[in-house]
Amino acid sequence: MAYIQNAQFGGNMKKQTNAQVNKLHQLTIIFCLLLIVGCKNNTPPLYGISTPGLINPVSMSPRVGVNPHQKFEKVKDFLVIAQKNQWDENQRPTQVQSQMSQAVMGSERKAIKDLYITIILGGGVLGHLGDKMRSVAVQGAVIETY
C-alpha cells in the first residue's frame, strides 16, 4: 500500500515538473522574441561627418596650412552638438556642417583648427522604442590668419 501511494506521489511530481518545464519553454521563447525586437530597434544606421563644398580649412590638427610659420589669432572657441533629428538624408549631421560654414563665412583668412570629434552611439532607454539617442559633438577653435 505504501509502495502504491509513493508511486502515485511520484507520478504527480513528474506531471508537475513537466508542466513547469513547458511553461519555462514558453517564457524563454517570449523572452527571446522580446530581445530580438529590442535589438532590431536599437541599431542606429551608418552616419558621418563631411563638409562638401567648403574651401576654408577645417582641420583636426593644429595646422591649417603648409607654411609652418603662418601666423594666426584665435577668434573664438567652436563647439557644436548635433543630436537626433538633425541629420540629413545622407546621415550627415546638418547642424555640424552649417555651423562650420557659418564660423568661417565671409573671410578667406578664417579657418577652424584643433577639432576634437566625439561620437556617441547607442540606443539609450528609448532606443528600444524606436527612438535614437545618437549624437555628435565637435569642438575646436576658430582662427583668423594674417
Next chain:
Amino acid sequence: MRLIMVLGLSFLLSMAQGCALWGAGFGLTAKKNDFPVTFSEGIFGHNNELIGRDDYEVVYHFTIKKHHQAWNFIHAAFSSEIDLSDEFEGIVRLHNGEAIVNLKIKAEETVDLKFARVLIAILTCGLIAPWSAKASIEGDVIRLITPTPTSQNDSIPPQ
C-alpha cells in the same frame, strides 16, 4: 500573474541594457600632426593664400577602419579617445604628401553577435554590456603643384 511579472522584468532588464549603452562613445583627434588634416577641400598655401583643388594633386586616397570596443559603459567612458595622428603621419610620409583634405568620418554601431551581446548584458544585469563601434576615416593625401619656397630658393644660383 507570474507570466506578466517575468515579462515585465525582462522588459525592464532589456531597457537597462539600453541605459548601459547610452553614453558609450568615442573621441577622434589628430592633435600631434604638423600638417593640415582638413574636412574641407582647401588649405592655406606656402604664401598663406587659400588654395583649392586646382592647386594640388591628389597622390593617394586612403581609408582607415577603426574598431572601438568596451566591456560596459564605465570602460567605454575611460577608454574613449582614438588618436589618429600616427596613422595620418605614416600615410602622408609614405606618399610624400603635404596635407590631408576631404576628410570624411563615418561611424556605425556593430551589429554582429548583437543578440548574444544583449543576452550577456541581461544575464549579468548590465555589469558586462559589451559594446563596439566601427569608425571609417577617408581622405585624400595631396601634394601642392606650385613649388615650395625652399625649392625656389635652391634653384637661385649663389651670387
